Amino acid sequence: MVNHCANPECCKPLHYLREGRVYVFDVTRTVTGTGERTTRRMEHFWLCGACSESYLLEQVEDRTVRITPRTKRVVSATMMPYKAAHPIAS
Numbered sequence: 001m002v003n004h005c006a007n008p009e010c011c012k013p014l015h016y017l018r019e020g021r022v023y024v025f026d027v028t029r030t031v032t033g034t035g036e037r038t039t040r041r042m043e044h045f046w047l048c049g050a051c052s053e054s055y056l057l058e059q060v061e062d063r064t065v066r067i068t069p070r071t072k073r074v075v076s077a078t079m080m081p082y083k084a085a086h087p088i089a090s
């Protein structure tokens with residue numbers, strides 16, 4: 001179980017689950033080599049309130065989980081202010 005913020009630069013202790021945001025990722029790994037085996041695992045990650053406003057967690061192709069600043073990508077339509085895709089030429 002998670003006990004601190006997933007942001008390595010924050011690491012705020014987790015006291016209240018209602019604060020921030022919990023992510024669950026499938027971190028199943030297939031280990032190749034002598035005797036290939038798959039370790040199936042769901043892992044929980046938590047971002048504290050402050051970090052979840054600025055960052056989000058995402059899983060990349062090799063199933064590792066990374067923290068990403070929210071400003072660099074459009075996450076969802078909720079509460080995202082409109083931004084012009086291209087700067088207006090003057």
Ligand SMILES: [Zn+2]
Nearest residue numbers: 005010048051
């Ligand atoms: Zn945090």
